[in-house]
Amino acid sequence: MKLKVIPAPEFDLAMTLDSGQVFHWRRVGGGFVGTIGNEPIYIEQGEAGEPLRFAGGATELIRDYFALDHSLSSICASFPKDAVMEEARDFCRGLRIIRQPKWICLASFITSSMKQVAHIRQMSEALRRRFGNRREICGHETHTFPGAARVALASEAELRDCALGYRAKNLLATARRVSSSQADLEKWADLPDAELRALLCGLPGVGAKVANCVMLFAYERLQAFPIDVWIARVLKQRYFPRKRKMTERAMREFAQGYFGEHGGYAQQYLFHHARKTSRMKK
DNA sequence: CTCCAGGGATGAT
DNA sequence: ATCATCCATGGA
Numbered sequence: 001m002k003l004k005v006i007p008a009p010e011f012d013l014a015m016t017l018d019s020g021q022v023f024h025w026r027r028v029g030g031g032f033v034g035t036i037g038n039e040p041i042y043i044e045q046g047e048a049g050e051p052l053r054f055a056g057g058a059t060e061l062i063r064d065y066f067a068l069d070h071s072l073s074s075i076c077a078s079f080p081k082d083a084v085m086e087e088a089r090d091f092c093r094g095l096r097i098i099r100q101p102k103w104i105c106l107a108s109f110i111t112s113s114m115k116q117v118a119h120i121r122q123m124s125e126a127l128r129r130r131f132g133n134r135r136e137i138c139g140h141e142t143h144t145f146p147g148a149a150r151v152a153l154a155s156e157a158e159l160r161d162c163a164l165g166y167r168a169k170n171l172l173a174t175a176r177r178v179s180s181s182q183a184d185l186e187k188w189a190d191l192p193d194a195e196l197r198a199l200l201c202g203l204p205g206v207g208a209k210v211a212n213c214v215m216l217f218a219y220e221r222l223q224a225f226p227i228d229v230w231i232a233r234v235l236k237q238r239y240f241p242r243k244r245k246m247t248e249r250a251m252r253e254f255a256q257g258y259f260g261e262h263g264g265y266a267q268q269y270l271f272h273h274a275r276k277t278s279r280m281k282k
Numbered sequence: 283c284t285c286c287a288g289g290g291a292t293g294a295t
Numbered sequence: 296a297t298c299a300t301c302c303a304t305g306g307a
Contacts, residue, residue, distance in 0.1 A: 112302090115301090115303090118291050163288080164288080165288025167288080207304050207305080
């Protein structure tokens with residue numbers, strides 16, 4: 001199969017797919033196999049910044065999904081100038097916040113609660129294999145993520161079989177709201193941040209952290225700043241080492257004011273840097 | 283306010 | 296090889 005090529009300066013495919021924002025891409029040889037919506041995709045990149053070579057989707061789909069139009073240089077220039085941020089920025093060169101389909105992103109992050117990245121990947125895989133559609137690309141098998149309507153037809157027990165645990169109930173309840181258009185995810189794209197956040201938080205299984213992830217990764221609200229344990233650790237240890245206790249509220253207010261209009265990007269860089277460097281520590 | 287639910291990878295012993 | 300720890304939401 002002949003691969004299509006698009007230039008991708010300031011982009012690191014492997015790092016982006018391994019940064020905890022998307023959970024289903026699988027490494028095969030020199031590239032990755034996955035789906036963008038219902039399209040099966042194979043994609044590879046030599047070194048970071050080199051052109052992408054891909055099969056399975058339109059060029060415009062790839063460009064949009066991987067947000068190749070984001071100007072990383074101006075985004076990074078908007079970050080605060082401090083040692084912690086600069087370290088993360090250098091470490092995460094080429095990491096982009098991608099544009100994910102809304103339902104898939106929402107469903108993935110509902111399953112993410114109290115789970116680590118490796119587990120979330122397993123649940124995504126199980127849901128896809130069980131309820132999604134099988135696709136083939138460049139001789140590799142992959143599965144689409146089931147739509148809200150399909151998940152809504154599943155039983156809680158079936159979802160539990162996919163290792164969702166207590167999250168099964170929340171995913172099912174949210175799938176029913178989304179598929180009945182009681183929650184119109186596409187329409188919510190027009191709302192201002194605060195209203196969008198409030199509606200997302202009204203869905204079963206969605207709290208402040210998950211809502212911010214969905215805003216950042218599916219609604220392109222680049223200011224949304226999800227605070228998970230990793231980020232809380234960075235804020236406490238590196239930005240406020242003298243403070244005895246940092247409340248959730250204090251962290252939220254600091255982050256909102258300090259990291260600026262691309263706070264979500266700053267968050268993603270701090271998160272990825274913290275995860276990867278702590279892992280190598282040994 | 284506290285406690286707890288599911289569970290597999292990861293790290294410590 | 297066993298044991299403890301990681302994790303975010305919502306309900307009791």
